Amino acid sequence: MASAPKGVIYDQGYRPYDGRYGGRNYALWTMVWTDFQRAFGIGKSWKYKLAVGLLLFFMFLPALFLSFVILLLSSNAGAGGAFIKLPVNELLGTYFGWTNNWLLFLCAMIAADQLCNDRRYRVLPLYLARPIQNYDYLLAKSLAIFAALAIVCLLPSFSIYFVKFLKEENLGQVWDVYAQNFGLLLLTSGLYAVFYGAFAMAIASLTTSRGYATGGTILVGMLSGLIAVLLYSASKNQYTVLLDLSSVVGGLKNALFGITNSSIEEIFSPGSSAQTANLPPTLDPWVYGLVYVGIVIACISIVYSVYKREYK
Amino acid sequence: MNSSTMIETQGLTKRYGAATALDAVTMTVPDGSIGLLGENGAGKTTLIKLLLGLLIPTEGSARVLGLDTSRDSLELRRRVGYMPEDECLPLDVTCMDFVTRMGMISGLPKSSSIQRTHDVLHLVGIGEERFRPLGTYSTGMKQKAKLAQALVHDPKLVLLDEPTVGMDPKGREEMLDLIKDIRQKMGLKVLVSTHLLGDVERICDSVIIIRGGQLVAQGTLKELLGELAESLHLRVAGPIETFVERLRKENLKIESVGNQLTIRYESDAVYELLMKTAAETGVQIRRMERETLTLEDFFVKLHAKEETDGVRA
Numbered sequence: 025m026a027s028a029p030k031g032v033i034y035d036q037g038y039r040p041y042d043g044r045y046g047g048r049n050y051a052l053w054t055m056v057w058t059d060f061q062r063a064f065g066i067g068k069s070w071k072y073k074l075a076v077g078l079l080l081f082f083m084f085l086p087a088l089f090l091s092f093v094i095l096l097l098s099s100n101a102g103a104g105g106a107f108i109k110l111p112v113n114e115l116l117g118t119y120f121g122w123t124n125n126w127l128l129f130l131c132a133m134i135a136a137d138q139l140c141n142d143r144r145y146r147v148l149p150l151y152l153a154r155p156i157q158n159y160d161y162l163l164a165k166s167l168a169i170f171a172a173l174a175i176v177c178l179l180p181s182f183s184i185y186f187v188k189f190l191k192e193e194n195l196g197q198v199w200d201v202y203a204q205n206f207g208l209l210l211l212t213s214g215l216y217a218v219f220y221g222a223f224a225m226a227i228a229s230l231t232t233s234r235g236y237a238t239g240g241t242i243l244v245g246m247l248s249g250l251i252a253v254l255l256y257s258a259s260k261n262q263y264t265v266l267l268d269l270s271s272v273v274g275g276l277k278n279a280l281f282g283i284t285n286s287s288i289e290e291i292f293s294p295g296s297s298a299q300t301a302n303l304p305p306t307l308d309p310w311v312y313g314l315v316y317v318g319i320v321i322a323c324i325s326i327v328y329s330v331y332k333r334e335y336k
Numbered sequence: 337m338n339s340s341t342m343i344e345t346q347g348l349t350k351r352y353g354a355a356t357a358l359d360a361v362t363m364t365v366p367d368g369s370i371g372l373l374g375e376n377g378a379g380k381t382t383l384i385k386l387l388l389g390l391l392i393p394t395e396g397s398a399r400v401l402g403l404d405t406s407r408d409s410l411e412l413r414r415r416v417g418y419m420p421e422d423e424c425l426p427l428d429v430t431c432m433d434f435v436t437r438m439g440m441i442s443g444l445p446k447s448s449s450i451q452r453t454h455d456v457l458h459l460v461g462i463g464e465e466r467f468r469p470l471g472t473y474s475t476g477m478k479q480k481a482k483l484a485q486a487l488v489h490d491p492k493l494v495l496l497d498e499p500t501v502g503m504d505p506k507g508r509e510e511m512l513d514l515i516k517d518i519r520q521k522m523g524l525k526v527l528v529s530t531h532l533l534g535d536v537e538r539i540c541d542s543v544i545i546i547r548g549g550q551l552v553a554q555g556t557l558k559e560l561l562g563e564l565a566e567s568l569h570l571r572v573a574g575p576i577e578t579f580v581e582r583l584r585k586e587n588l589k590i591e592s593v594g595n596q597l598t599i600r601y602e603s604d605a606v607y608e609l610l611m612k613t614a615a616e617t618g619v620q621i622r623r624m625e626r627e628t629l630t631l632e633d634f635f636v637k638l639h640a641k642e643e644t645d646g647v648r649a
Contacts, residue, residue: 038522041452045414045443054440067433146424150485152390153418154441155410226641251382 051156054253059168062133075133080176084125087180088121091187118276119181120212124270127220131173132241135224136234138165140162144232147156147333158335162327169225174217175317212277218320219273229330245269262307276316279309342367342388342493342525343387344564347349347396350382352547357382358394358470365527367647369519371536371543372529379549380529381421384495385553387527388418401492401525421529422481431462434470435488442489443624449488456484460514476507483514490520494518501533501604515539533635545638547588552638560634566601570610574619582613 048056058067065073142148151161185206227244228237252268255261265271343365350358358379374380385391387400389409398405403412412426426434432453439449460480465473470481479499486494497580499515500508516539519526530536536543543560545553553560572579572595580592586609587602599606614621 039455041444041448043445043448045489046440046445047443048410050443051441052488054437058437058440067429141426141428145426146422147426148424149390149418149422150424151422151441153388153413153416154438155414155443156441157410196356244341 034292048156048160051154052160053129055151055156055161055164056167056171057140060171061164063138063168063172068137072133072137076130077129079126079133083123083130083176084180084183087183090184094184094187098182101288118178119184120216121274122179123180123333124217124274127173127177127216127272128245130176131153131169131220131224132238132245133171134172135228135241136237138169139228140232140237142235143229143334144234152315153336159331166221166225166327169221170217172217173215173221174296177213178209181213194238207277208280212280215276215280215316219269219316222320222323222327223269226326229327266311269319272312272315272319275307275312276309278306279312286292340367341365342370343398343527345398347397348383348386348393348398348614350379350391351394356549357394357601358386358546359394361549361551362396362544363544363554365544366542366543366556367525369515369526369539370528371540372527372542372546373531373533373536373623374529374546378546380546381497382549383546384497384527384529387495388413388416405605414489417489417491417494419482419486419494419496419499421501423478425470425473425478428469428539430463430467431457431470431473431484432466435466435481438485439488444489450489452488456487457481459487459517460484461510472629474507475502476504476510479503479507479511480514483511487518487522487524491524495527497529498531499528500530500532512538533607547548563580568601568606568610569623569625569627570597570598570620570621571595571598571623572597572614572619574618575617579613579617579619582617583609587612609637 063070063076065076142151148161152158223245224237224241227241231237231240249268249270252264252266252271255264257268265275341364343363345361345363345449348358348361349356372380372383374404382391386393386398387405389405389412392406400412401415401614402554405412430596434448435453435457436449437454439452440446444452455464457463460483461627462477462480462484465477470478473481479502481497483496486496496515503511512535513525515528518524519539528540540557542556543554544551544561576592576595576597580590580597583599588606588609591598599610610621613619
């Protein structure tokens, strides 16, 4: 029997694929997962990774500090010490106020990266030639952006809970005290993610330049606050607060948490350090809700109409 | 639609407002390597998008690989690979990541998609460069990457829109060889849309020609070039009229301009007949050249015919 010659590389030729194919849902979740990973810099340049990393660091910084305080307080209480109840609503409500500023930067970066490049490089035809429906692409992008932002909103607050859980011996007691806040936390994170995600996507869909999209989102977000302050100073119309994007979602959040400390209202507050403007009476929660829904629908409509043109 | 039919359309029409991009195209395209020819704006890309189910026809219907393009568009796109004409690659992503992702969106599990990405990139001739961002690629390599993403999910048919556009002669040769391999070694069906007649002649068995959104010709190259496929050009001296008359009596088709004759070539027997007739009539054949007509000649004749028809109308 002749032995096979050694050191020969055999060209097996083209091998057809005979395995199974995933359906439309598989394709959709593949897109969501890869876009979600890219939102956090996986598979991206070191510059993007650095920028996202810095933003996340600033968002997490107070949570790290608070976790340290909790650990310290728990240590001082000693073993078997009294259960220390955190002022959760105030704490988390304030935390979302802090997150809000950084979230604007983060959503601007993520949405610009997710939407602008594909349109700039005209990659859409390659996606559309795959076994997906026309709007699955946009749906996947939206879900990835919303999920990334929601997680970023949720994790700092959640980490505070987590440390609290770790330090308490009676977990049941902790759960009883804080359980209701978990739902609130999830809901608020979702509200922030959808609001800022839709807003940033709308701006990003208007240009193919990542720089313009990022800058535009931040500029519009910040200018909205400034315009609201100026108009309120001039007119004393309480509804001018609705021109500030952060006040709309902040107002809704405050209504949910039962507190009033959005950034714009702090400026207006007679009890605040500025003490230059009168605090406009807090609007009814349904007003914030209505404006919130209106803005989100308007943003989604802008994105939809831009992509409708792209699909033709 | 029988098993050897790749594409079948019935009155396929696409209108954008008042403009008609494709006008009642009815055709049956057999399996093989097919060239879709037409000038810029003839409706080639519209036809491809309709065949992929990306556009909904205004009127008529189309079936590709036995699937209705409107009803079964998702299943169809799983079985078809598409390489667009335009630059369409994300320049900030590595070729490996991009092709793998495209494979997964087509339904391949991640491990299989990675495996097949390596296979097809090897096949198209992209080596270690596959780990570099696509923005660093030359035009030729980008075309290969576009071809790789069209092949990664193991389609049964690949639609290639201007696959050699912008490539240098060497790159063009490589791409045409690759397309030949796709048909011959991989056994895939191929539809190549192009305005380069030379490309079609090299890689296609048959041709579809559209102009102004209408189907103007369809068939194998031999059928299209038909009786004009080959001819003999002669320069003669002597009693030309007698010579031509004798040849016409032998049922040869001849066009004569002065001492230049063009004779339809049917078989080698025509040489013997020419020599014999020339000897009998005292004509000297001073030059004889056999010419094979190309698609370019076909197009020139098509243009000339249309212009003549236009003048008559």
